[in-house]
Amino acid sequence: MTKVENNKAWWLVLPVFLIVAFSAIIPLMTVVNYSVQDIFDPYTRYFVGTEWFKQVMLDERLHDALIRQFIFSFTILAIEIPLGIMVALMMPTKGKGASLALILVAIPLLIPWNVVGTIWQIFGRADIGLFGAMMAELGINYNYASEPMHAWLTVVLMDVWHWTPLVALLCYSGLRAIPEVYYQAARIDKASRWAVFRYIQLPKLTNVLIIGVLLRFMDSFMIYTEPFVLTGGGPGTSTTFLSQSLVQQAIGQFDLGPAAAFSLVYFLIILLVCWVFYTTIMHMQKDK
Amino acid sequence: MAEITLNALAHTYSDAPSKPEDYAIRQMQHVWHQGGAYALLGPSGCGKSTLLNIISGLLEPSDGEVLFDGKRVNELKPEERNIAQVFQFPVVYDTMSVYDNLAFPLRNIGVPEHKIRSKVLEVAEILELSDQLKRKAKGLSADQKQKVSMGRGLVRDDVSAILFDEPLTVIDPQLKWKLRRKLKQIHEQFNITMVYVTHDQLEASTFADKIAVMYQGQIVQFGTPRELFEHPAHTFVGYFIGSPGMNFLEAEVGEDALIFGEHTLNIDPKLLAALKAQNATSATVGIRPEFVHVWDGQNVDAFKVDVDFVEDLGTYKILTFTFAGVSMKARLSEDQKVPEGKAFVSFPEQWTKIYLNDYLVEVPHD
Numbered sequence: 001m002t003k004v005e006n007n008k009a010w011w012l013v014l015p016v017f018l019i020v021a022f023s024a025i026i027p028l029m030t031v032v033n034y035s036v037q038d039i040f041d042p043y044t045r046y047f048v049g050t051e052w053f054k055q056v057m058l059d060e061r062l063h064d065a066l067i068r069q070f071i072f073s074f075t076i077l078a079i080e081i082p083l084g085i086m087v088a089l090m091m092p093t094k095g096k097g098a099s100l101a102l103i104l105v106a107i108p109l110l111i112p113w114n115v116v117g118t119i120w121q122i123f124g125r126a127d128i129g130l131f132g133a134m135m136a137e138l139g140i141n142y143n144y145a146s147e148p149m150h151a152w153l154t155v156v157l158m159d160v161w162h163w164t165p166l167v168a169l170l171c172y173s174g175l176r177a178i179p180e181v182y183y184q185a186a187r188i189d190k191a192s193r194w195a196v197f198r199y200i201q202l203p204k205l206t207n208v209l210i211i212g213v214l215l216r217f218m219d220s221f222m223i224y225t226e227p228f229v230l231t232g233g234g235p236g237t238s239t240t241f242l243s244q245s246l247v248q249q250a251i252g253q254f255d256l257g258p259a260a261a262f263s264l265v266y267f268l269i270i271l272l273v274c275w276v277f278y279t280t281i282m283h284m285q286k287d288k
Numbered sequence: 289m290a291e292i293t294l295n296a297l298a299h300t301y302s303d304a305p306s307k308p309e310d311y312a313i314r315q316m317q318h319v320w321h322q323g324g325a326y327a328l329l330g331p332s333g334c335g336k337s338t339l340l341n342i343i344s345g346l347l348e349p350s351d352g353e354v355l356f357d358g359k360r361v362n363e364l365k366p367e368e369r370n371i372a373q374v375f376q377f378p379v380v381y382d383t384m385s386v387y388d389n390l391a392f393p394l395r396n397i398g399v400p401e402h403k404i405r406s407k408v409l410e411v412a413e414i415l416e417l418s419d420q421l422k423r424k425a426k427g428l429s430a431d432q433k434q435k436v437s438m439g440r441g442l443v444r445d446d447v448s449a450i451l452f453d454e455p456l457t458v459i460d461p462q463l464k465w466k467l468r469r470k471l472k473q474i475h476e477q478f479n480i481t482m483v484y485v486t487h488d489q490l491e492a493s494t495f496a497d498k499i500a501v502m503y504q505g506q507i508v509q510f511g512t513p514r515e516l517f518e519h520p521a522h523t524f525v526g527y528f529i530g531s532p533g534m535n536f537l538e539a540e541v542g543e544d545a546l547i548f549g550e551h552t553l554n555i556d557p558k559l560l561a562a563l564k565a566q567n568a569t570s571a572t573v574g575i576r577p578e579f580v581h582v583w584d585g586q587n588v589d590a591f592k593v594d595v596d597f598v599e600d601l602g603t604y605k606i607l608t609f610t611f612a613g614v615s616m617k618a619r620l621s622e623d624q625k626v627p628e629g630k631a632f633v634s635f636p637e638q639w640t641k642i643y644l645n646d647y648l649v650e651v652p653h654d
Binding site for chain 2: 179181182184185187188189190191192195199200203204
């Protein structure tokens, strides 16, 4: 068979190209465009080169927000991943219990983000909220609106409540995919419960866990709505994360240039962290 | 090391079994002797794997007992029974090296590391895995993985029996015979009871000293490959063992012979008496294609039959003919004359088996 050149076939790629252009390339390029200009009004703009990038890189406020962001992301990952695995391991696998457990676990995922923020805003109040009242009962003067540590605790708890189900569901599907013979072989080899987890379940969960960690990292690194509703970034700036700083800058102060430069740096950080994580994991797997 | 006895064993997956068909294993009595190499042969869905899982304890039988050396083990979990099982799909612990895989069962029971080392090296040597010990088990080929899962059974000194559940299914054909020979060799070396489940008669007969043929949840015959071939105790054995399988034809029980339409076949009067004693009006006659005698020329003792066709299978030919309205097969050796149109065949009495309700009718020999 000879290969037939058919250049008209390129037209078939056009729809995909258009969709990608409108969904990613054009918006991104707009931001790039803003990031190198000083914009006063739609008709008055000056090219400033890398000025905004320099400014963003040296901005103390953003450094603090970045550090807070990393602490937040790593904290929730450190809680949600192990907790999600544990929940998945405890979920029933057969019968009515299985469907019921799936629905119950999935509920937090179905709640709109600003509602999640509102729920916890009320839940954490010492006067009318269950959690806040409980803390008060324990003798702790719980007040997330004025105590930075309390605010952090509430934000982290809220994220754990909201997103552990995602990790649990991913792990649950991963666990269901392990053939029964592995468990049978392990019983015959007299493996302990821990050994079954360590040498059968955990290795077979690697792939879903990679997805879980990446998704949770990216999402938590971009978290906006829930803390915005819950604490508004306060008290002070204690729970102000990157996205909130960005919104303040872009919409609050209307500094489009610096905000655009900031967006790009923000985007590159996420990309870089994900890439490092992914290549490390892949590299580790290759050694095996 | 153990003798495994199945005492009045039966198993059903149904909650309220009412008829024999509800049982995956119908009540059976069976003994696997210590040190034997056995095959459990049967078609898919006949209950072989169920039986194997009952022996290893992965499944608890609904009725009857499993005895190891006379001791009831029904209540013992697989991990307490000292059984090794090799599954259809090779099970290895992906993240561990081959060495760690082999050491795993020993580590689980707390054997000191230096003892583990010598045992693992010994088993790896036998399985020809010595140069693979440092590799991750994940990267092994299917046959190597299967060797590793076998090895996990062999490292343990306390293993009473190794059960194989169609272990060569996923192995490339050219490696199958190698691995099968290895199994045989291991059996001779370790003198462990081995039960090998398969639906392949060739695999069964090359591996096992004795084969249990299973059909519809029952062991219909337990014997050497030769016994199964020459004296099938059940029509299913005749049909399932041998290629092509046994010829079967229905006959009427006559006054002093069996009657096929216009033909009559004289059989041992004792057999005929046995049939009559059971008030049988009809019986099934079975004869293997290998034992049908095809005469070169006309013969007064032979039946004249219509030749349908002849298949040449290389070193032998299969003659298909019609006798009394039933299509039958006979094996012709390479140098035998190929009959055309009509053929003259006879059924030597020694090889002509009579079955009543699928079971062989036997009379004591003089």
